[in-house]
Amino acid sequence: MTKPLAGLFKARQREAPAPGPYARSLRLCGEYLAAQDPGAAGATGPQVRLTRAIGAFAASLDGPAADPFDALLQVGERALEVGGEHGLGLALGLAESAAGIRRRSKGAWRLRGLALDGLGRDPEALECYERYAALLPDGRPAPEVARRTDTLRRRRECLEAAVALFPGEGAELRELLGEPTATTAVLAPRFDSWVRARVAGHGPGDPAVRRLLALYGSYRRLDLRDRVPDPLLxxxxxxxxxxxxxxxxxxxxxxxxxxxxxxxxxxxxxxxxxxxxxxxxxxxxxxxxxxxxxxxxxxxxxxxxxxxxxxxxxxxxxxxxxxxxxxxxxxxxxxxxxxxxxxxxxxxxxxxxxxxxxxxxxxxxxxxxxxxxxxxxxxxxxxxxxxxxxxxxxxxxxxxxxxxxxxxxxxxxxxxxxxxxxxx
Missing domain, CATH: 3.90.1480.20 (Glycosyl transferase family 29)
Structure with missing residues (x-):
């Protein structure tokens, strides 16, 4: 009986995640807290909830009953609430650790998508949202994720259709669209300048320019708010x-x-x-x-x-x-x-x-x-x-x-x- 049991324990050890991702996550939390202004730390509700979640995560690493993975995701959710570059950066780092621990975790891919979305990294966010939806039994994500997925896809379609209107004049913008890490903060002003240049060069009466302006208007509306799938709710x-x-x-x-x-x-x-x-x-x-x-x-x-x-x-x-x-x-x-x-x-x-x-x-x-x-x-x-x-x-x-x-x-x-x- 000893050998089968020994084999079972070895198999479970192979399945269990190495301590590395948890240690990295705890280090990210520590770096985040160390970077906070002592006078402002804990001043807001979201920050207080994040600090408490970090404490619960740290305690779960040595607790026999608690699940460190769930506690890790909870810290990521609280970091999303805090927002800003530092909060979203922490959420992204924790999501990457969570996805490394459990590759098929719906929560990890959702968290990663939301963090990337908040940072303006649209192509990467869209890929994560799609991975999250593919892991769901019915393939139907939460309403807020479904709206963001639809919005990111439509924004991308507007950009690609705009570039296709002037195939000989969009090399720089097309190259930027091909970069998976290009952020909205970089892409949006480049698109603005490119549209103005096309209007100045071809005139507002050009049919292609009129179509371009319609696409630009749709892009800007989608940049400000998600599309409403059902206006009558x-x-x-x-x-x-x-x-x-x-x-x-x-x-x-x-x-x-x-x-x-x-x-x-x-x-x-x-x-x-x-x-x-x-x-x-x-x-x-x-x-x-x-x-x-x-x-x-x-x-x-x-x-x-x-x-x-x-x-x-x-x-x-x-x-x-x-x-x-x-x-x-x-x-x-x-x-x-x-x-x-x-x-x-x-x-x-x-x-x-x-x-x-x-x-x-x-x-x-x-x-x-x-x-x-x-x-x-x-x-x-x-x-x-x-x-x-x-x-x-x-x-x-x-x-x-x-x-x-x-x-x-x-x-x-x-x-x-x-x-x-x-x-x-």
Missing amino acids: GGTTPVDVGGLRALVAGRTVCVVANAGDVSGSALGAGIDGYDLVVRCDSFRLRAEGTGGRTDLHAVTLRGDTPWDGPAWTQRAGIRLVFGDPVAGWRRAVRERIAPGAQDHVGDASLRRPLSDPALLGEDGWGAAPTTAFTVLRLLDFLDASPRLDLVGFTPAGRLRPREAEWVERHATHVDDSKMRIALR
Whole structure:
């Protein structure tokens, strides 16, 4: 029996990854942290999450139960959230290590594609996205990856078609297109100059120039935003303030906190007993504790590029997206709303209800009020529901101090045993 077992152990040792890629990944994390400004480190949510993920990864390398590979991918995901040249560079380095450890890892190829995409290395990103899709059982990637794959392909097609219009005059641009490591930051201005030169040399009336300008316009639009595969969002109906009021009129409403004690409770049946269940931002469902329905999902856009976040694929009857300025809000709604994942979506009249003078027009809530308070205050203002409750917002601390004071002043009943605050 000794020889077969010895052979089995040897086979497993051959399959197991060498410590090298993990050691390299840990070194990359250390170099990233060492390069951070001590005064700014940990100042933002994404940076804090990245630092914690690095700690969990380091601990997993010597933990018998944890999986270092999953922890490695988690650090890469957090590095993508941080963004910038350093964050994306770290994500790419970790993705390359992960792909070296497990060549058929879907997560590794997805992470690598997203990092390369963020760095503007389009051809390499497209190749990684295609490898990721090929590893999926149905070949259908996540919506945000599918959109980026389609956008990168169409941008490439625009460039190739443009060069083909003037076969004798595009040698330099054609050569640049052939370089797999050419970045968008290098390629886009070269394309701009080449187009201007063709217009100056041939005149705007030339049929080839007119076609070139159409391709250039398509390229620039795709450079600014992804193509929308379904402009109607799977039949989603936009609603304004009046439309939202009609949807909630006469219905009992509860706003549920994303808290561990709610998930671990037995409040699920009571939550599902409301006519309209409201959840905020990112949430997880555990039917026994949180209930299983989401009738209204409210989310607040954060950061400088809120359109880069994952698509909102959780099923909801109504989805309200809060954010400012309007250009970023429109782009985020266009790129992150998943077709068919909601029946109604709030229009621009509902994007900033607290500060909009056409609605509440209230000052003093700060630059970033919590999503829960924003949707609660909006529903209270509409005054269309016979019952409006907060569930899971006791004890205090889950709302900003001024928000909590407002709730305390307007509460008609507080039931700590059910973590419920009634406003009417």
